[in-house]
Amino acid sequence: MTEHDTHADTRAAMQAYGRRARAAARLMRNASGRAKAAALLAMAELIEARADTLKQENARDLEAGRNSGLADAMLDRLTLNDKALAGMVNGLRQIAAMDDPVGSLGPTSIRPNGMKVAQMRVPLGVIGIIYESRPNVTIDAAALCLKSGNATILRGGSEAFHSNQALGAIIQQGLAQAGLPADAVQVVDTTDRAAVGEMITLTEYIDVIVPRGGKGLIARLSSEAKVPLIKHLDGNCHIYIDKAADPGKAHDIVVNAKTYRFGICGAVETLLVHADIAASQLPGIAATLVSKGVELRGCERTRAILPTTLPATEDDWLTEYLEPILAIRIVDNLDAAIAHIERYSSQHTESIVTEDLAAAARFQREVDSSSVYVNLPTCFADGFEYGLGAEIGISTNRLHARGPVGLEGLTTMKWVLTGEGQLRG
Amino acid sequence: MTEHDTHADTRAAMQAYGRRARAAARLMRNASGRAKAAALLAMAELIEARADTLKQENARDLEAGRNSGLADAMLDRLTLNDKALAGMVNGLRQIAAMDDPVGSLGPTSIRPNGMKVAQMRVPLGVIGIIYESRPNVTIDAAALCLKSGNATILRGGSEAFHSNQALGAIIQQGLAQAGLPADAVQVVDTTDRAAVGEMITLTEYIDVIVPRGGKGLIARLSSEAKVPLIKHLDGNCHIYIDKAADPGKAHDIVVNAKTYRFGICGAVETLLVHADIAASQLPGIAATLVSKGVELRGCERTRAILPTTLPATEDDWLTEYLEPILAIRIVDNLDAAIAHIERYSSQHTESIVTEDLAAAARFQREVDSSSVYVNLPTCFADGFEYGLGAEIGISTNRLHARGPVGLEGLTTMKWVLTGEGQLRG
Incomplete structure (x- = not known):
């Protein structure tokens, strides 16, 4: 296959991820809090039940990492041992227990003509996550995006490929068990680097991308992205x-x-x-x-x-x-x-x-x-310490989410007005 | 002068606008509500006192517009008559009378360790406004950005050039009278179209741009902008x-x-x-x-x-x-x-x-x-009707401001935490 063919294939593949995510987002927007919590709890149980499989898949990544000379610190972060798995399970149960942010209403004001004006919290839509070697991000990010009613496309580092695919299968099974669309969380199955370049330009299908990684990666994505980023640069x-x-x-x-x-x-x-x-x-x-x-x-x-x-x-x-x-x-x-x-x-x-x-x-x-x-x-500086219950990252943007980003940063507000036939003019 | 020279000049000119705006934004961020209101009221008085000058400058635009075959509807929107001037003056006084949004605190929560967590409303920084022929936007947008503590760079349509320059002089005099930096509001003095292309890439100096105009303009700016846009596309x-x-x-x-x-x-x-x-x-x-x-x-x-x-x-x-x-x-x-x-x-x-x-x-x-x-x-669908007091536009974005955008949409939040020496870990 020529390089040109490969790129065209990657583009087509990423667009297909986008289309499926957009369709799933329509269903997730109106998913009940109960169904979303059930999916998260099912994933926790599946991680416990399939710990051996997860460790086997993780071992493939670790072996490849050692063979390619990954630094010890990187190998540490890549490792799925009992402690790492327990951390994921606990995170899922904590997020399941949080209040559903979707549909909550802010204060209602009454206009002089009697109409009621309020804002309702709603999901952002489709969220892309681009991250490096830590496989726990697959679970944490998926759980937060799901709880906030979004569909998610996760693109992890190639070092964690097998671990992430195994976790992705568990996530999709958990969604299906709760009657939610499996495409609500998709783990990208190509290690082609061009996939990231495609993701950051998919404005039709992705509403926002949260990149997690080194400053070099974030700066490069920022300069090339068409999709808005919730990003973290320096902490001086x-x-x-x-x-x-x-x-x-x-x-x-x-x-x-x-x-x-x-x-x-x-x-x-x-x-x-x-x-x-x-x-x-x-x-x-x-x-x-x-x-x-x-x-x-x-x-x-x-x-x-x-x-x-x-x-x-x-x-x-x-x-x-x-x-x-x-x-x-x-x-x-x-x-x-x-x-x-x-x-x-x-x-x-x-x-x-x-x-x-x-x-x-x-x-x-x-x-x-x-x-x-x-x-x-x-x-x-941490979302848990601020009382957000969980954190997708810390934003150095000025617009939308700034500082530690919890569930609210993965939602937006719509205006809801209610009247009895008031007219304008 | 060659075309290359002209572009280099425009780039340098726009960067100079950006540098001055950034410096002014630092001062505006901490300007008192009293000083900002005084500046707005001074502008209102200056518009009344200089109505004849404004009409003369506007007449130059109208004559040029007629000579170049502008449609009657466009000429109407361009005209600064007594009614249009009174609308600007009223708008300035209304915005002067509104509460200052800057520095207000949201609810404070107390963490288990006793530290207090809240969010404080702060200006976005430097706001760019790109708009077409209506000169009243010069006053309305400047007033809203000023009230919310931002510095502003206004780039109006060439049809309203003389009107906008005259209004810009009044705005800067009003700022100076109130002891605020004149550069807090700058009306771009070049009609070179490349100025818009430069503005939308000045990420170092401009935090957000509000483009106002037809769908074609907005779509083009969206595809080329590096600075985030608060934009309005369709209303179907x-x-x-x-x-x-x-x-x-x-x-x-x-x-x-x-x-x-x-x-x-x-x-x-x-x-x-x-x-x-x-x-x-x-x-x-x-x-x-x-x-x-x-x-x-x-x-x-x-x-x-x-x-x-x-x-x-x-x-x-x-x-x-x-x-x-x-x-x-x-x-x-x-x-x-x-x-x-x-x-x-x-x-x-x-x-x-x-x-x-x-x-x-x-x-x-x-x-x-x-x-x-x-x-x-x-x-x-209008900010005044929703009770926002004023409106910079209606956003069809999902992130940050969505729907009618008032003063709050021109601000962001920072986290403020207060403790008595609590430590982490």
Whole structure:
């Protein structure tokens, strides 16, 4: 087969996925909450019943991964062991137990002519998920999209192909057992990379795509996509220790935000410290961080207080390390802290440590990031922590969903008006 | 100058607009509600004080329009007479009097660890407006974007160039009088068509674009834009007269929805009628519509009842006439009505006429349009009628703003979390 034929085949295949998803979305839109919960619970039972099969299929992926030289960290993320399977089962049962978001009504207002105006929550329609090696995303994403009444097309990484196909079969059986269309969740069965390029242009069949993966992948998809993306780019997060900070809280918040996990998007990457309290507070914070293996890089004023600290460059202010490194800058006041964040932040999550009500209010009002905290570590950036019950990802978009995205971000609102024959004009 | 030079100049000019807008947006984000209202009121006074100048500049556009053979309807829409100016002044004062949406907080939830989670309404940032000949859009759009704390770049049609420039000068003087950055509202001063092509790709400087104009323009911009659009495509609206409809309401609702104004997106284009009541209700409705100059096109069953009606083709079901034409189809039941709408509607606004609670509930739940009515004419599709206070347009997008878009659609939400040193993990 020529390359041209292959591409035409992939296009035709992806359009067929799209058509089936659109048809399933029409049925899913009006599926009852009871049926959707039953499907999720059936999937949980099937995962438990077929644990051996899932591990066998996963073993094929792991073997291929080892043969192709996948890094140990990647192999870890790819592995479906008892703990990973139990995590999926628990996730499915939690999502099954959540309230159905579809059909709920916001406040109703009565217009002067007596007609009633409200907004009703409805599914987005067809959601595409493009993701890398973690097979648990197959279950998590499918469950959230299903609960919110959408049809879903999942395109996972080729490293997890056999695992994802096995999970896809379980998902479709769970849907069928609950009387829902199996096409409501489709796991793409081609590893052709062109499939992703086709998906992101299928505006007729896909309403939104949630890409999950490295920044390079997301940036490339963004520049080529015609379908809207709910996407996550950088998490270059800041903490500002104000003059009026409680020193004990400041210490614990910074240490937690840096060391809870180095690789998460909510990890703090730059610490800003008010000049008046830097000499008294920085040494204790630095000592704890260094004892935990964190490398510090500071501005000149920081290095005057912490002489062994490496010098920070302009690049450091811009970098999301995702590693045990922290940049530190001393600033003269709240205005300078906000100005630094305005210039260098990726507008993900920032926090102020202060006991000063006015400083807290100004920081929370003026900092233009998707999450702005007072007296909390930035590592709380997570849908479960916010009470969303689950999370499809964290959005760095400004439009539609911003910050952690739960079920609501996978829905939209329609206006519902009710009258008794009122006329216009 | 070569064509290449001109394009490079236009690109540089549009990037400069973008840079200035981005800088102004930083200041506007934290502008007080008082300053924004003062700017709007200053603009209203300036329009009144400079009515003669505005009419003179408008006369230049009108003369050029007549010389280039603009249609009378276009010249009408272009004209700034006393009535048009009074409309702008009233609009400015109404928007000045509205509550400032920026900084308002949604409900606060308390997490088990005691931290408080809420969402705060904030501006989108920089909004681009691309529009055609009506100069009143310059004032209306600028006022709404300003009130919601955004910076705005307005690109009007070349037919209204002198009118828009004169209005732009008034807007910038009003901003300066209130101590706000004049660059918060910029009216593009080039008529080079390439300026639009540049605007829709300025993702670094523009957060969202609201294009207003014909369907051809919007479709072209959609296919080329990199900046997200809040856009309006078709309004192929339906009314379904149910078996349980009140005949008097059905008559008045259909007549109002078709004849309130033929050219608005909320005008009904296809009427669906339950077979059981078609023979009793259609003749009266048809007689009134025909007496008002409306041409009727019906399915075969309709023509059996209304023999002089023209036959409707597949194209009629798909067409947004925006003219005194109505397509009529008789359907067997509510399911058939919903299926017709599912297949042919542009998902803008649909209405059911019924006294049956279950039929009303099913229609409102199952029809997937941005507005779904019970016992109301579709011509209510308008932000003022919904109580939004003002309207930048009607969105046919599914993401972010859907249906009539008021101030809220020009804002987004950020998460604000407040704690007392809670840590994660």
